[in-house]
Amino acid sequence: MAHALVGGAAGVVWLVLPGMTSGADAPVAIKEPAPAVSAVSAVSALPAAEDETSGADLVLPLVAVGAVGVAAGYGYVRRVRRARRRTTPGGVGSPPPRAASPPLAGLDERACAALVEADDRLRAARAELGFAEALFGPGAVTPFRRATRDAENELAAAFRMRQRYDEGVPAEEAERRHALAGIVGRCVEAGRRLDAVAGDFDRLRGLEGQGVDAALGVAEARFRELAGRTGAVDAVLAGLGARYAPTASAAVTGSVEQAKDRLLFATVRLNQARQAADSGQPERAARQLRAAEGAVAQAAVLVEGVDRLAGELREAEGLVAAALTGAEAELADARGRPDAAEGAGGEGKDPGAAARLPHADAVLAAVRQESTGRQPGDPIGVLRRIVRATAPLASGRAGVLAAAGLVVARSSTAAAADFVTTHRGAVSATPRTRLAEAERLLAAGDPTTRAQADTLALEALELSERDVRAHGNPYTGSAGAGRTTAGTGGAVLGGVVPADDPENGPPAGFGRPTTPG
Numbered sequence: 001m002a003h004a005l006v007g008g009a010a011g012v013v014w015l016v017l018p019g020m021t022s023g024a025d026a027p028v029a030i031k032e033p034a035p036a037v038s039a040v041s042a043v044s045a046l047p048a049a050e051d052e053t054s055g056a057d058l059v060l061p062l063v064a065v066g067a068v069g070v071a072a073g074y075g076y077v078r079r080v081r082r083a084r085r086r087t088t089p090g091g092v093g094s095p096p097p098r099a100a101s102p103p104l105a106g107l108d109e110r111a112c113a114a115l116v117e118a119d120d121r122l123r124a125a126r127a128e129l130g131f132a133e134a135l136f137g138p139g140a141v142t143p144f145r146r147a148t149r150d151a152e153n154e155l156a157a158a159f160r161m162r163q164r165y166d167e168g169v170p171a172e173e174a175e176r177r178h179a180l181a182g183i184v185g186r187c188v189e190a191g192r193r194l195d196a197v198a199g200d201f202d203r204l205r206g207l208e209g210q211g212v213d214a215a216l217g218v219a220e221a222r223f224r225e226l227a228g229r230t231g232a233v234d235a236v237l238a239g240l241g242a243r244y245a246p247t248a249s250a251a252v253t254g255s256v257e258q259a260k261d262r263l264l265f266a267t268v269r270l271n272q273a274r275q276a277a278d279s280g281q282p283e284r285a286a287r288q289l290r291a292a293e294g295a296v297a298q299a300a301v302l303v304e305g306v307d308r309l310a311g312e313l314r315e316a317e318g319l320v321a322a323a324l325t326g327a328e329a330e331l332a333d334a335r336g337r338p339d340a341a342e343g344a345g346g347e348g349k350d351p352g353a354a355a356r357l358p359h360a361d362a363v364l365a366a367v368r369q370e371s372t373g374r375q376p377g378d379p380i381g382v383l384r385r386i387v388r389a390t391a392p393l394a395s396g397r398a399g400v401l402a403a404a405g406l407v408v409a410r411s412s413t414a415a416a417a418d419f420v421t422t423h424r425g426a427v428s429a430t431p432r433t434r435l436a437e438a439e440r441l442l443a444a445g446d447p448t449t450r451a452q453a454d455t456l457a458l459e460a461l462e463l464s465e466r467d468v469r470a471h472g473n474p475y476t477g478s479a480g481a482g483r484t485t486a487g488t489g490g491a492v493l494g495g496v497v498p499a500d501d502p503e504n505g506p507p508a509g510f511g512r513p514t515t516p517g
Contacts, residue, residue: 124509159436265487426471
């Protein structure tokens with residue numbers, strides 16, 4: 001504005017100045033006298049001179065005013081731009097802000113929740129299928145098994161995307177947003193596959209009608225079978241503790257007690273289901289029956305896990321000697337290869353072999369020494385040490401090492417899967433993702449990835465146990481609590497019933513037609 005005022009004043013001066021300096025008298029000449037001219041010539045030339053002087057006097061001020069105005073406008077624009085840069089967005093004259101993208105942390109949380117919910121529902125659906133098949137036969141449940149497999153494929157793809165996301169792939173923020181959205185989409189699609197057959201599955205079972213009595217008979221028979229096995233499995237677990245080191249049976253420590261807790265919960269719910277059916281409350285009877293079925297199914301996982309581990313330990317025990325021999329042969333072969341180096345490593349040598357070979361020798365020597373002692377050992381743990389020490393140097397010629405790697409990876413993956421299944425009410429998305437990746441690698445059948453599958457499964461088990469410790473148990477699990485029935489704490493921890501309403505909340509599975517996320 002100051003520039004504009006100065007320009008205006010200058011223009012006024014230029015316009016007024018000619019009038020102030022011109023008058024009736026002829027201007028005083030400051031040049032040398034010119035040759036004389038006639039009066040007529042002087043008089044005739046006067047008007048033309050006056051016109052020229054007037055035109056010049058008018059043009060020059062206008063040009064000056066225009067130049068000053070342009071300069072003033074330019075200065076004003078620059079000041080406005082500087083003011084906009086100094087102020088925060090959204091001020092006067094600033095363009096409207098674009099719609100903000102959702103925070104990446106919020107999308108991440110939503111993707112994790114969708115993974116957990118879809119995984120829980122699939123595990124519950126598998127348990128329901130088992131009871132339906134026991135009553136109606138394999139042919140009747142074929143469409144539902146197909147829908148379950150389709151949902152499993154969608155969820156497996158979501159877990160694979162999540163594993164890559166955790167590994168930093170993709171790296172760009174925009175692409176990571178797309179990856180999280182894709183995870184949620186896959187989980188939603190998995191839920192839709194179950195939703196599509198949920199109505200038909202409910203009609204097949206007929207739990208809210210005459211079918212509840214037959215279903216109760218199947219569940220009660222399975223309950224009695226497991227109750228009778230718990231004593232025998234308890235003896236098996238005690239035998240494992242006497243024969244092997246504590247680490248050998250650590251994965252199933254407490255499994256018998258947890259199985260009894262689930263069966264206690266199932267006892268209460270089966271009785272409530274019978275009472276509801278007899279009193280004409282089919283919906284309540286169906287809800288209590290499905291909760292009892294979920295508890296019975298988890299008790300079966302816990303009981304069968306002990307028997308499976310006993311078989312795995314016997315198999316590993318028989319492989320230790322052969323694995324040692326095969327590992328020593330692999331190391332001898334590695335020393336003879338041109339890319340191996342005993343010392344510092346020369347040109348063309350593998351510098352890592354110089355460190356790996358002595359380490360592998362030390363591991364095998366320690367295993368041989370331990371095997372000759374009288375202390376109880378851990379056969380699966382011994383195989384794991386052998387496989388890990390020799391895997392970077394192995395050529396694949398010793399097939400026994402591949403078999404040992406399979407035993408190790410299969411055992412750790414099964415242990416992690418059992419733990420997630422029976423504690424899914426507290427297990428987060430990350431250990432489930434590691435478990436899914438271990439299962440994918442194991443199913444691929446590639447011997448070179450079995451060690452990686454074992455590592456991922458052990459990580460999944462460790463993270464799951466950490467989640468359970470952090471979760472705690474808000475329920476007393478005793479009938480004396482007044483509000484919850486016996487075994488409720490274990491059932492909530494296992495995801496059999498929802499934590500917010502364990503008494504009346506609907507269990508997950510085919511019977512809950514909702515999509516995650």
